Amino acid sequence: MYQTWAEDDSFGIAGGGFPINVQGQVLGAICVSGLVQEEDHQIVTEAIANIKAIQHI
Structure with missing residues (x-):
C-alpha cells in the first residue's frame, strides 16, 4: 500500500497520520x-x- 502512495504526487508522506x-x-x-x-x-x-489495550484487540 505504501509503495502506491509513495509514487503518487498528490500524497504527502509525513509523520502524524x-x-x-x-x-x-x-x-x-x-x-x-x-x-x-x-x-x-x-x-x-x-x-x-x-x-487496542482497552478493547482487548
Missing part, C-alpha cells in the same frame, strides 16, 4: 499536527495502542 485498516479496508485515518513529525506520529501510535 495513520490509516485505520479493518480487514484490509481503509476506513479512515487518525492525524495529529503541531509538533515535529516524530512527536506527532508518536502521539498517534500511543493512542492506537491505548485503544
Whole structure:
C-alpha cells in the first residue's frame, strides 16, 4: 500500500497520520499536527495502542 502512495504526487508522506485498516479496508485515518513529525506520529501510535489495550484487540 505504501509503495502506491509513495509514487503518487498528490500524497504527502509525513509523520502524524495513520490509516485505520479493518480487514484490509481503509476506513479512515487518525492525524495529529503541531509538533515535529516524530512527536506527532508518536502521539498517534500511543493512542492506537491505548485503544487496542482497552478493547482487548
